[in-house]
Amino acid sequence: xxxxxxxxxxxxxxxxxxxxxxxxxxxxxxxxxxxxxxxxxxxxxxxxxxxxxxxxxxxxxxxxxxxxxxxxxxxxxxxxxxxxxxxxxxxxxxxxxxxxxxxxxxxxxxxxxxxxxx
Amino acid sequence: xxxxxxxxxxxxxxxxxxxxxxxxxxxxxxxxxxxxxxxxxxxxxxxxxxxxxxxxxxxxxxxxxxxxxxxxxxxxxxxxxxxxxxxxxxxxxxxxxxxxxxxxxxxxxxxx
Numbered sequence: 001x002x003x004x005x006x007x008x009x010x011x012x013x014x015x016x017x018x019x020x021x022x023x024x025x026x027x028x029x030x031x032x033x034x035x036x037x038x039x040x041x042x043x044x045x046x047x048x049x050x051x052x053x054x055x056x057x058x059x060x061x062x063x064x065x066x067x068x069x070x071x072x073x074x075x076x077x078x079x080x081x082x083x084x085x086x087x088x089x090x091x092x093x094x095x096x097x098x099x100x101x102x103x104x105x106x107x108x109x110x111x112x113x114x115x116x117x118x
Numbered sequence: 119x120x121x122x123x124x125x126x127x128x129x130x131x132x133x134x135x136x137x138x139x140x141x142x143x144x145x146x147x148x149x150x151x152x153x154x155x156x157x158x159x160x161x162x163x164x165x166x167x168x169x170x171x172x173x174x175x176x177x178x179x180x181x182x183x184x185x186x187x188x189x190x191x192x193x194x195x196x197x198x199x200x201x202x203x204x205x206x207x208x209x210x211x212x213x214x215x216x217x218x219x220x221x222x223x224x225x226x227x228x229x230x
Contacts, residue, residue, distance in 0.1 A: 035219070044208070044210065044221060044223055044224040045159075045161075045167065045210055045212075045221045045224070046221070047212075047218050047219045047220060047221060049218070050217065050218075050219075059217050059218065060218070061119070061218035061220075062119065062218070095166060097166075102153070102155065102157070102172050102173055102214060103155060103214030103215075103219065104157045104169050104172045104214060105157070105159070105167065105169065105212070106169065108166035108167065109166075110166070111166065
């Protein structure tokens with residue numbers, strides 16, 4: 001069974017750094033790209049970026065470029081989403097998702113709630 | 119970026135009645151392989167989105183046949199032939215042709 005398991009909820013202060021994770025299992029991790037999706041409270045889905053495990057190359061939506069960093073460790077089948085300096089506006093649910101054959105989002109992580117508050 | 123414009127914002131439907139959601143892309147989503155790279159998702163309350171329709175008109179595994187998708191140029195439509203109570207939630211279209219992938223703003227479907 002394909003599973004993406006994310007790290008637990010985080011509470012941080014503005015300016016702090018954070019890295020959350022997404023561990024894949026039940027499939028060949030290197031064969032599928034992983035994307036990150038943001039959903040702010042009561043809002044819609046926002047695509048943040050994608051990383052290809054075959055070459056560790058990440059692409060970002062312009063709205064998130066320069067503010068987050070996506071990385072991957074194939075040896076432990078884990079993708080990461082990282083901030084160097086959080087803002088209150090980063091408070092949201094973040095979900096990792098596997099990109100399927102047609103670039104469809106075919107398997108989702110359970111989500112990591114990030115709360116940034118002073 | 120490709121902009122996806124989805125309408126309506128919300129929809130209240132009587133059980134058993136049909137419903138329709140539209141999505142327009144700012145440019146063609148037609149891949150050289152002949153497929154439109156447009157997918158439809160349903161996010162039920164408290165859950166992650168699930169794919170309903172992929173490549174414009176193909177029902178995903180396990181999706182009831184009351185759901186259908188169609189395309190005409192840059193206009194895409196999701197139809198529910200007879201809405202059931204379990205169909206409530208947020209519906210999103212998403213273009214998957216060109217990075218960054220982009221979503222429509224969502225349509226909230228409620229039961230009258």
